[in-house]
Amino acid sequence: MTGWLIKGASILGRERADVLVESGRITGMGADLAAGDATVVDADGQILLPGLVDLHTHLREPGREDAETVASGSRAAALGGFTAVCAMANTDPVADTAGVVEQVWSLGRDAGLVDVQPIGAVTVGLAGSQLAELGAMAASAAKVRIFSDDGHCVSDPRLMRRALEYVKAFDGVIAQHAEEPSLTAGAQMHEGAVSARLGLAGWPAVAEEAIIARDALLAGHVGSRLHVCHVSTAGSVEILRWAKSKGWRVTAEVCPHHLLLTDELAGSYDPVYKVNPPLRTADDVAALRQGLAEGIIDVVATDHAPHTLEDKECEWSAARPGMLGLQTALPIVIHTMVEPGALDWDGVAERMSRTPARIAGLTEHGRDPAVGGPANLTLVDPAARWTVVPSELAGPSRNTPYSGMTLPGVVTATFLHGRPTVLGGKLTESAS
Amino acid sequence: MAEPAHDQAGDTRPARQILSDSDISRVIDRIAHQILEKTRGAAETVLLGIPTRGVPLASRLAERIAAFEGATIPHGALDVTLYRDDLRIRGARALGPTDVPADGVDGRRVILVDDVLYSGRTVRAALNALYDLGRPSQVQLAVLVDRGHRQLPIRADYVGKNIPTAASENVSVHLKEHDGTDEVLLSGGAA
Amino acid sequence: MNRHLLSAADLDRDTATLILDTARGMAAAMTGREVRKLPTLRGRTVVNLFYEDSTRTRVSFEAAAKRLSADVVTFSAKGSSVSKGESLKDTALTLQAMGADAVVVRHSASGAPHRLTEWLDGSVVNAGDGTHEHPTQALLDAYTIRERMGRLEGLRVAIVGDVLHSRVARSNVHLLTTFGADVTLVAPPTLLPVGVTDWPVDVSYDLDGVLPKVDVVMMLRVQRERMNDSFFPSAREYSRRYGLDTARMARLPGEAIVMHPGPMIRGMEIAAEVADSARSVIVDQVANGVLVRMAVLYLLLSGEKGSMA
Numbered sequence: 001m002t003g004w005l006i007k008g009a010s011i012l013g014r015e016r017a018d019v020l021v022e023s024g025r026i027t028g029m030g031a032d033l034a035a036g037d038a039t040v041v042d043a044d045g046q047i048l049l050p051g052l053v054d055l056h057t058h059l060r061e062p063g064r065e066d067a068e069t070v071a072s073g074s075r076a077a078a079l080g081g082f083t084a085v086c087a088m089a090n091t092d093p094v095a096d097t098a099g100v101v102e103q104v105w106s107l108g109r110d111a112g113l114v115d116v117q118p119i120g121a122v123t124v125g126l127a128g129s130q131l132a133e134l135g136a137m138a139a140s141a142a143k144v145r146i147f148s149d150d151g152h153c154v155s156d157p158r159l160m161r162r163a164l165e166y167v168k169a170f171d172g173v174i175a176q177h178a179e180e181p182s183l184t185a186g187a188q189m190h191e192g193a194v195s196a197r198l199g200l201a202g203w204p205a206v207a208e209e210a211i212i213a214r215d216a217l218l219a220g221h222v223g224s225r226l227h228v229c230h231v232s233t234a235g236s237v238e239i240l241r242w243a244k245s246k247g248w249r250v251t252a253e254v255c256p257h258h259l260l261l262t263d264e265l266a267g268s269y270d271p272v273y274k275v276n277p278p279l280r281t282a283d284d285v286a287a288l289r290q291g292l293a294e295g296i297i298d299v300v301a302t303d304h305a306p307h308t309l310e311d312k313e314c315e316w317s318a319a320r321p322g323m324l325g326l327q328t329a330l331p332i333v334i335h336t337m338v339e340p341g342a343l344d345w346d347g348v349a350e351r352m353s354r355t356p357a358r359i360a361g362l363t364e365h366g367r368d369p370a371v372g373g374p375a376n377l378t379l380v381d382p383a384a385r386w387t388v389v390p391s392e393l394a395g396p397s398r399n400t401p402y403s404g405m406t407l408p409g410v411v412t413a414t415f416l417h418g419r420p421t422v423l424g425g426k427l428t429e430s431a432s
Numbered sequence: 433m434a435e436p437a438h439d440q441a442g443d444t445r446p447a448r449q450i451l452s453d454s455d456i457s458r459v460i461d462r463i464a465h466q467i468l469e470k471t472r473g474a475a476e477t478v479l480l481g482i483p484t485r486g487v488p489l490a491s492r493l494a495e496r497i498a499a500f501e502g503a504t505i506p507h508g509a510l511d512v513t514l515y516r517d518d519l520r521i522r523g524a525r526a527l528g529p530t531d532v533p534a535d536g537v538d539g540r541r542v543i544l545v546d547d548v549l550y551s552g553r554t555v556r557a558a559l560n561a562l563y564d565l566g567r568p569s570q571v572q573l574a575v576l577v578d579r580g581h582r583q584l585p586i587r588a589d590y591v592g593k594n595i596p597t598a599a600s601e602n603v604s605v606h607l608k609e610h611d612g613t614d615e616v617l618l619s620g621g622a623a
Numbered sequence: 624m625n626r627h628l629l630s631a632a633d634l635d636r637d638t639a640t641l642i643l644d645t646a647r648g649m650a651a652a653m654t655g656r657e658v659r660k661l662p663t664l665r666g667r668t669v670v671n672l673f674y675e676d677s678t679r680t681r682v683s684f685e686a687a688a689k690r691l692s693a694d695v696v697t698f699s700a701k702g703s704s705v706s707k708g709e710s711l712k713d714t715a716l717t718l719q720a721m722g723a724d725a726v727v728v729r730h731s732a733s734g735a736p737h738r739l740t741e742w743l744d745g746s747v748v749n750a751g752d753g754t755h756e757h758p759t760q761a762l763l764d765a766y767t768i769r770e771r772m773g774r775l776e777g778l779r780v781a782i783v784g785d786v787l788h789s790r791v792a793r794s795n796v797h798l799l800t801t802f803g804a805d806v807t808l809v810a811p812p813t814l815l816p817v818g819v820t821d822w823p824v825d826v827s828y829d830l831d832g833v834l835p836k837v838d839v840v841m842m843l844r845v846q847r848e849r850m851n852d853s854f855f856p857s858a859r860e861y862s863r864r865y866g867l868d869t870a871r872m873a874r875l876p877g878e879a880i881v882m883h884p885g886p887m888i889r890g891m892e893i894a895a896e897v898a899d900s901a902r903s904v905i906v907d908q909v910a911n912g913v914l915v916r917m918a919v920l921y922l923l924l925s926g927e928k929g930s931m932a
Contacts, residue, residue: 188733196818197632199733199755199793204817269734313712315732317753514652514663514691514921523926526641527648532655564658 003027004420005035006413009043009379011369013345019048021375024418029371041413041423043379049349051083051376051414052330053356053365055175055253056150056229056301058322059085059116061107062100063092068306070107070116072395073326076304077114078421079394080326081378081411084357084365085114085304089121090151096121096132098140105142113421117360120144122163122174126152131163138170145361148175150229151276153211155181160215164224173225173251173359176215178236179277183207188317190263190278198266200316203278205233212236216243216250227359228252230303232277234287241296251359253301254288256332257323261285261401271312271319272401275305278321292351293342299356302329306397324400327393331407334382339408353378364417375418384410394427447604447619450595456576456607456614459592460489463574464496466590471541476569478537479507481545482558483528488609489576490545506533510544510565515557532565542568547605549575549591552584577616579603597621627747628919629736631758631797639801643766645918646911653690653914664693667924670723671697672714673750674730679885679909680750680760684727687916693924696721711735715742724924728752746923754788760884761794763915765802767908768839771880776803781833783809783865784843784892785854787816791884792843796824809833811865813854814845830865834874841882842867842893858891868894872902880904 003022010016011029020028020038054077060068070087077085087104089095095104101118108116120137124130126149137144147167154160154176163174184207189195191202212228216239219226231237231252243250257275262282265273273279291297305322312319333352337343343351349368357366364374387406390398414422421428451459471477474497481490487509494507511528544558555573562568574590579597593616597603601621606613625633634642652661669688673681681697688695698714711730718726725746728736733753740747751757769775780799786792786808799806806824808815819826827833834840845865847858855861867881872894875881881893881902889895898905 191817193818193821196816196821197793199753199790201754202817269737310710313710315711315730315735315738317732317734318711511648511652513648514661519663519925521926524645524922525925527645527652530648530651530654536655560662564656564660566657 003038004041004415004418005033005038006041006043006048006377006379009046009048011048012349013047019369019377021377021415021418024375026369026371026373026375029369041379043412045383046379046381046412047345048369049081049345049378049380050353050366050368051378051416052081052352053360053362054082054085054302054304054326054329055146055227055299055356055360056255056303057085057087057326058090058303058305059087059104060306061091062103067308067311067397068395070104071111073304073306074108074111074113074116075427076324076326076394078414078416078427079411080328081330081380081414082114082326083376083378083414083416084117084360084362085326086117086119086146086360088150089119089148090126094121094125095119096124096126098133098136098142101137101142101144102140113427114416115362115365117362118142118144119146119148119150119175122147122149122154123159128152128154128156128159131159131166134163134167134172135170138172143361145170145172146175146227146359147172148177148229150175150177153177153179153181155211157214157218161218161222164219164226165222168224171361173227175227175229176211177229178208178211178215180207180210183210187278189266189274190280192263192281194263194266198269200266203276205235205280205284208233208277209235209239213239216240216248219250220246220248223249225249226251230255230258230277230301231288231291231297232258232280232284234284237287237291237296240291244296251298251355252296253299254292254297255301255303256325256329256336257401258288259285259292259336260332265401266316269316271314271316272323272399272403274316274319274321275303275323276321289336289342292337293347298351299359300329300333300351301356302326306395307399308397312399322399324393324395324397328388328400328402328407330380330411331386331409332402334409335407338382375415377415378411379413381410381412382408384408386410447617449615450577450603450618451593451616453614456616459576460492461496463590463592464493464500467493467543467574468497468501470589473501474503474505476539477505477541477543478533479505479543479545480510480532480562481507482554483509483511484610485547485605485607486545487529488607489547493545493574506535508533510558510561512554512557512561515561517553517557536566537562537568538566539569541570541572543572543574543589545574547576547607548603549573549578549586549588550581552582552586555586556584576605577603626923627736627740628758628923629740629747629749630756631761631794631801634758634798634801636801639762639765639798642762642915642918642922643769645922646762646766646914649914649917649921660690660692662692663921664688664691664924667693667724668722669693669695669725669727669920670718670721671695672718672726672728673698674700674728674735675751677729677751680729683909683912684750684916686913687920690913691917691920693724693920696723711738712742715739719743719745725920748919748923751790753790755790756794757790758794758798759912759916759919760791761798762919763908763912764795764841764882764884765798766911766915767882767904768880770911771904771907772838772878775799778804778839779807779837780804780839780841781807781809781837782841782843783830783867785814785845785849786810786819786843787814788846788849789843795841796822800824807833807837809865811855811861814849830871831874834871835876837875838879839882840867840875840879844884844886844888845892847891862891866892866894867897869896872897872900875902882908884908
């Protein structure tokens with residue numbers, strides 16, 4: 001088997017080196033390595049990162065294959081520089097049994113473009129009343145470690161406590177969609193000046209913050225791991241800061257769209273800007289960036305949520321919430337964090353690869369390029385810019401909020417277990 | 433009404449005065465006499481001015497008729513904007529006033545009053561507007577200036593002054609009530 | 624202002640004044656006539672697309688369009704394809720194919736008229752969208768106030784009731800403040816939006832304190848269902864604190880008027896004697912609605928691509 005020589009990339013934005021990839025591992029690193037039989041990938045001026053890991057992806061299969069499939073989502077992930085994605089459980093049927101998580105896991109393996117790590121539901125049918133068979137999912141071939149009812153909050157405090165405790169037996173983590181449901185009945189967008197003007201029912205920040213505070217207290221009390229999904233408010237950042245200061249095992253993620261977009265966009269009533277939790281204010285955006293820079297927020301996760309045209313080309317209140325994210329995540333992070341100097345490339349690797357891999361228990365991912373290490377790698381050209389055209393994105397859905405925007409950073413190559421899934425910014429032949 | 437006042441950009445010749453202040457008063461006096469003569473004392477007659485400048489003209493005529501004959505003749509305003517045939521082309525415009533004397537138009541002789549008679553389209557709109565109001569026994573037309581170029585089979589019963597014009601020329605009627613002075617100007621035309 | 628009427632916020636003072644003046648011109652043109660119809664919009668098609676039952680608004684728009692000789696097609700949600708789950712977009716494409724020059728839309732979803740503008744070439748008139756806006760209601764209210772009081776600038780207007788869920792309140796706040804009126808919103812705190820602090824209005828929880836200092840009091844409908852959602856404890860308590868009865872009406876200054884967009888719940892937010900009193904202009908509001916809607920349709924639909932201003 002021939003190898004690949006990635007030539008002249010800057011490793012995590014630091015020293016330049018050639019990286020030789022053979023048989024799924026990195027077999028050499030240094031200046032001016034000889035190519036031998038290996039195919040040379042010219043990486044001059046580019047940044048080499050450990051392959052990106054997404055803790056929060058909706059692949060829609062089984063159930064809504066018209067919006068996305070494991071295969072189409074895998075293509076989007078590879079193009080976005082991801083080598084592993086965690087597939088959320090809110091499919092149809094719900095991923096609340098070993099059977100469904102194994103199905104998703106094996107669909108991911110068949111597609112072969114990214115490691116698809118299923119997330120299991122916390123409660124049966126996401127209904128919030130009875131624990132799903134968490135242990136069976138953990139023991140399945142999918143080796144589930146993250147459990148989430150995402151889309152729904154595990155709002156019953158007693159049930160949340162039990163879930164947090166129960167998953168300790170297999171080093172699991174509960175990823176909470178923090179939304180107190182009785183405060184968000186009918187909610188359409190962030191509650192504030194804009195919702196008042198637009199006459200759309202408000203989703204108050206407190207509905208998120210109250211659950212994060214409660215869950216942090218519960219996690220502290222029972223000594224369990226808690227992961228908070230898609231943190232969206234300045235208040236949430238403060239609560240996380242406090243929870244971490246207590247030494248509790250709490251991690252949190254932020255989505256790229258919450259680092260850039262604000263509730264003002266709802267003024268068009270175009271549901272492409274409808275997402276849950278909703279776009280917040282410019283103050284929240286600033287606090288989230290600050291929290292991410294400081295490490296109060298540990299991870300950037302996409303909440304990639306494909307929807308069909310019918311679910312978006314309609315009235316705002318009838319539309320389903322969610323945005324595409326896999327192919328734009330790294331560019332948005334470069335735009336909002338790297339270019340302003342809030343995060344360096346090592347910080348990007350930390351927030352988008354090492355930490356999410358650690359939370360998900362993916363030992364072959366999130367490892368900096370090193371001889372002997374796994375060759376899950378992402379090569380990005382930070383100087384290149386591209387314009388988002390919805391119809392040019394992978395997958396059948398078009399619901400990107402960035403249509404027409406010119407973003408920095410092009411993923412030129414993605415290596416999964418030593419094999420390129422993306423080369424020259426395009427899916428490799430074997431991949432497509 | 434047919435031609436809004438005011439010079440247009442690109443005029444190649446300075447405006448010429450066609451009727452002066454005193455010409456206009458004499459013309460109005462003459463039309464008032466003609467109306468009295470032709471209508472045998474203006475009995476059962478209503479004057480309806482077409483906004484904008486037909487309205488003060490109707491009012492002045494009524495005032496002169498009253499002065500000559502001691503008879504009060506009802507007068508008012510009839511806006512034709514909503515009846516125009518060019519709304520699709522030119523778009524919406526602000527409405528003028530409509531003010532029909534209390535006894536209405538049924539069975540009466542209505543004299544429509546306008547400043548300039550040109551294509552005849554405004555008068556066509558006025559006739560339609562009038563017949564939606566009621567059923568006059570007779571309709572006549574009085575204009576200060578007839579500049580020709582009719583596009584419809586319409587003629588005036590009372591004309592202050594016939595002014596032969598080129599289509600490229602512009603007739604501007606100024607009245608004290610709207611413009612501060614009384615005069616009629618001719619401008620534009622080929623150099 | 625462009626070729627649609629979606630929000631009262633889109634109307635600047637000149638455009639709003641033009642609409643009111645045009646409505647008055649319509650009144651003059653319709654007075655004492657034998658034929659209660661103008662030929663202005665002959666050959667134009669106005670579609671009334673009503674996803675919510677609202678007989679009074681629908682009939683008012685129908686009357687306005689018909690008095691201008693437009694052809695009127697009414698799609699109501701009951702008994703047409705829209706009740707069978709056809710999407711708003713597909714309905715819009717159907718209307719587009721029919722050659723609708725204007726679509727008057729009433730919808731329970733805020734922003735639905737904005738969405739329609741993306742799929743239709745004709746003018747879209749918002750006849751009430753969810754809890755967002757109802758611009759022609761605000762225009763007819765402003766017209767009614769101006770006819771009665773002679774002006775809008777500097778008038779003190781209290782808007783009383785469920786501001787949170789009221790499209791009438793939102794449109795009136797925009798339009799009345801554009802005209803230079805001083806607006807005070809009076810409601811229990813639960814029925815005011817959290818973002819109300821950004822609005823160019825005063826806010827009070829005390830109706831009795833506000834009434835002696837206003838020229839116009841506009842009562843909003845309060846739905847009894849709100850009670851079950853804990854916005855207030857009971858209809859009786861609401862009525863006692865925020866209802867307009869004869870005793871409260873007596874606190875109004877001499878010339879002050881009482882308005883209500885209808886339909887009223889007599890005995891809840893307004894007492895029957897108040898609604899029928901000499902201060903009440905509620906019947907005028909209904910009549911003026913047709914005039915204002917004639918003005919809006921005329922200004923939007925004249926010209927190839929109609930536009931206001």
